[in-house]
Amino acid sequence: MALSGCDVGSLEDPDLDATYTIEFYTQNLDFIDYRLVGLKVLPSLSLDTFVPAYTPVPNATGYACYFRETAREGEKEFCSPPARDALLVGSQFIHVTS
Secondary structure, three states: OOOOOOOOOOOOOOOOOOOOOOOOOOOOEEOOOOEEOOOOOOOOEEHHHOOOEOOOOOOEEEEEEEEOOOOOOOOOOOOOOOOHHHOOEEEEEEEEOO
16 A cells, blocks of 8 residues: 555445455566466476366366455454455466366
């Protein structure tokens, strides 16, 4: 938010008519080529090496991620998938090899 100059506040009560964008950057994940790159001790590696098979789609791997502000009191912080009423937003990534 500091970079964009926009502060949307806490998202406890989101505007359902608005579009929110979450941007994630890392210099070591190339999602276009689906590779782990730029680590001095490792060669460039396919993410298929680390990501489990996604059985509904033949020849595919996949993973899901969930974003939320914080876990509520008494809630497990690292639970996948999180309780449905705790989910702020989620994404599923599937890579199909030919």
